[in-house]
Amino acid sequence: MTDRTSHSRTESALDEAARRALDVVVSLAALVVLLPLLALIALLVKATSSGPVLFVQERVGRGLVPFRLFKFRTMVADAPARGPAITVGADPRVTRVGALLRRTKLDELPQLLNVLRGDMSLVGPRPEVPGYVALYGEAERRIFTVRPGITDPSSLLYRDESAVLATYPDPERAYREVVLPHKIAVSLAYADSRTVLSDVTLLVRTALRLVVPGPDPAPRTGS
Numbered sequence: 001m002t003d004r005t006s007h008s009r010t011e012s013a014l015d016e017a018a019r020r021a022l023d024v025v026v027s028l029a030a031l032v033v034l035l036p037l038l039a040l041i042a043l044l045v046k047a048t049s050s051g052p053v054l055f056v057q058e059r060v061g062r063g064l065v066p067f068r069l070f071k072f073r074t075m076v077a078d079a080p081a082r083g084p085a086i087t088v089g090a091d092p093r094v095t096r097v098g099a100l101l102r103r104t105k106l107d108e109l110p111q112l113l114n115v116l117r118g119d120m121s122l123v124g125p126r127p128e129v130p131g132y133v134a135l136y137g138e139a140e141r142r143i144f145t146v147r148p149g150i151t152d153p154s155s156l157l158y159r160d161e162s163a164v165l166a167t168y169p170d171p172e173r174a175y176r177e178v179v180l181p182h183k184i185a186v187s188l189a190y191a192d193s194r195t196v197l198s199d200v201t202l203l204v205r206t207a208l209r210l211v212v213p214g215p216d217p218a219p220r221t222g223s
Contacts, residue, residue, distance in 0.1 A: 018196045023122050026203075027115040034109065041072055041106060049095045051077030054110060059127035062147045067119040069127060070110035074098025085129060087162045088171040105210055111150050123199040124149025125187035128180075135176060140184045146191050151206040153190045154183040159209070 031038075042053045055073040058066050076082070079093040087094065094102065101107035114120040120127065127148035136143075149155075158164060158179065168174035190198075 015196060019121060019123075019199060020118075022196060022199070023115050026122060027112040031112050031116070034112075037106075038109060041101065041109070044097050045072055045095075045101075048097045049073075049076060055107075058130065059148070060130055060133045060144070061119055061127055062144055064133075064141075064144050066130065067114070067127075069119070070113055072098075072101055072107040072110060074101050074107050084172055085131065086165060086172060086175050088165045091162065108150055115150065119147075121147040121149045123152055123194070123202050125152055125191065126155055126183070132176070132180060135180070136184070140181070140188075143184055143188055143191070151202065152187050153202070154186040156206065156209060157186060158183060 045053050051073060053073060055071045055075070056068050057071075059069040061067045074095060075087075075091075075093045075098055076095060082093055083091070098107070111120060115122055124147050125143050161179070164179065165171040165174055168178075
């Protein structure tokens with residue numbers, strides 16, 4: 001082993017340890033500070049539609065290990081039986097409170113628990129369901145060498161993904177063949193060069209985007 005290789009691996013280990021420390025400190029602090037808001041959202045979800053407060057779904061994490069992802073429920077309780085795994089445009093399965101939670105991204109807050117547990121990181125590629133992961137090519141599966149996250153550049157690029165998909169004649173096919181591969185490519189490019197500092201910068205960008213929303217991009221990367 002050369003000195004350069006040894007230094008690179010040490011640097012990577014230190015970066016990983018620093019990132020995990022950031023995840024634990026920020027997620028724990030956020031859960032404590034946001035507890036009143038979390039309780040209020042839970043009450044609104046429960047009071048305005050029947051079903052559980054949380055939506056729990058199996059996703060695929062680092063090393064292709066499945067885990068249970070938490071979100072506030074934004075759809076009717078039997079939504080999976082009424083339509084596809086993706087949402088397109090003004091999906092009728094989304095509740096009134098759910099539409100607000102989706103627009104403000106507050107439905108993602110329970111994923112702070114996933115971060116604290118180590119299933120996810122604050123910054124990383126968005127985790128997918130097993131059905132879509134089965135479509136990944138060999139090069140795309142490299143994405144499972146890092147923890148999935150709550151936000152990353154592809155999350156900002158496709159902030160209003162349902163609106164993007166609504167521009168295609170076949171949204172499900174567009175997600176599989178156009179949007180998902182593009183998201184993976186963007187996430188991999190970021191993961192290959194990210195640092196703890198770039199993660200912090202991205203968290204700030206994400207927070208600013210939520211506080212001061214601008215027009216959502218609607219990238220079309222294919223027909």
